[in-house]
Amino acid sequence: MNDMIICRCEDVTLGELISHIENGSQTVKSLKLQTRAGMGICQGRTCRVLVEQVMTYYADESNIISSSVGTNFPIRPIRLAELAQNGKGDP
Amino acid sequence: METYDAVVIGGGVIGTSIAYRLAETRHVLLVEKTDIGAQTSGACDKAIFLQSKKPGFPIKLAKASRQIYENLEEELETSIEFHKGGGMIVIEDEDHIEFMESFVKKQQKAGIDVTLLDSKEARSIQPSLAEYIVGATYSKEDAEVNPLKLSQAFAQAAKRRGVDIRTHTEVIDIDIQNGKVVGVKTTSGYIATELVVNAGGPFAGKIAEMAGVGLTIMPRRGVILISEKINPMIFGNILCSQYIAAKHQTDEENKKKPPYGIGLSLGQTKSGNLLIGGSREFKGFQKAINDEILAAIARHATRIAPAIKPIRIIRSMVGFRPYTGDGLPIIDKVEGVEGFVIAAGHEGDGIALAPITGKLVVSLVENRKEDQSLLKPLQFKRLKAV
Ligand SMILES: Cc1cc2nc3c(=O)[nH]c(=O)nc-3n(C[C@H](O)[C@H](O)[C@H](O)COP(=O)(O)OP(=O)(O)OC[C@H]3O[C@@H](n4cnc5c(N)ncnc54)[C@H](O)[C@@H]3O)c2cc1C
């Protein structure tokens, strides 16, 4: 079961997440920084809930610290050519 | 009462590097308010540039740090994705040629292996570049590293040397008696110690205040765009001469200054994402950014490297470079507060300079003679108003 993929975009398994939690990770952000879970093209839309569940299930409840893994711009992937057209044009 | 030989405040690339080195001879506690590498060191680029540094001391310091990188993966026993991919500074504008020619001459004199290429030669190395560019400087010595892995690797290696790491713990006061550090107060209790290292990056000013020390380090905001994973198309790191001009010329000399202090920095991570930067602004610790900055970065990058136009951006990052005013960090003991050391203010070079910073802090506290020539220009008093 440890081979189960939790983050498909970045190929992160349940086993990897558990081993980081056992090593002291207390936040979803810390898991993200160490395994890249949530950093893929979907930006965690698919895996965030799963990662949070893994955290609450495997971590000692009193150790979990809730941290916001804020979603950063853009909301959806956008081509550079399109992004370049945003705003007022060449200032 | 808990007691340590040394307490390092801040778990970015700088604090983790220092904790690792100090642990050679000391029992060390590393205190980090959030997670390891979660602040500036987790919202930055990956370049270890030599050729972009000012000739003179900045190059000497950068070279000393680059030297340590040569064997760092072996030393830390893990991959940090260190890669000698070379670096290029693209010259977009005829007006910059003269300035860049003299810049290259000075760099060569300083012993940096850098050459000036014409447009065609530059594009043979980086096929993504636009035809109109007038040339580029190129150096094989420039390298890159994964900054996320770097902080983690230093932290893990420090742990193996017996360092205790306390994350989600904030230092809230520094206890000083008769001009000497005797301990720190944290959100998880009091720690007795005679040595405190302030490695707070852009937050170092607030930490210094706890010791009654006035230290001005300003957050210089930078924004980077991150793309989806793609096959290798950018080889090594690319800057534009606008970036060098912004870094080394006065406003008077650099008339065509772009908005938001934008200068290209473009590279591709080992996992395939493009990192496209970046801006330089003073906006306090304001994380919210407007669309116009993102669009301006995209415009600048797609003009110089049109081949990236169809690639999709998946997110952006906002980081705060710790700015001292002269582009160099402070690595020094504080006069009048025995046992209080500052190691902060690496601005846009903290990744490149992390390895040497750990070593210099050890030299400093051990009063070693050999690194004096590197420590002297980093003294605190150079920046204090007299
Ligand atoms: C957009 C951008 C691009 C960059 N690109 C490059 C590059 O290509 N190459 C390069 O060499 N450099 C680059 N840099 C610069 C580099 O990122 C920084 O110089 C470096 O990360 C600074 O590291 P630090 O450890 O000093 O700071 P930080 O990583 O910010 O670490 C300081 C830590 O101190 C903690 N802290 C603060 N107050 C307290 C407290 N009271 N108690 C406990 N902990 C506390 C914070 O939580 C934080 O984790 C870039 C920076 C930016 C913003």
Ligand code: FES
């Ligand atoms: S599934 Fe984890 S980032 Fe997409």
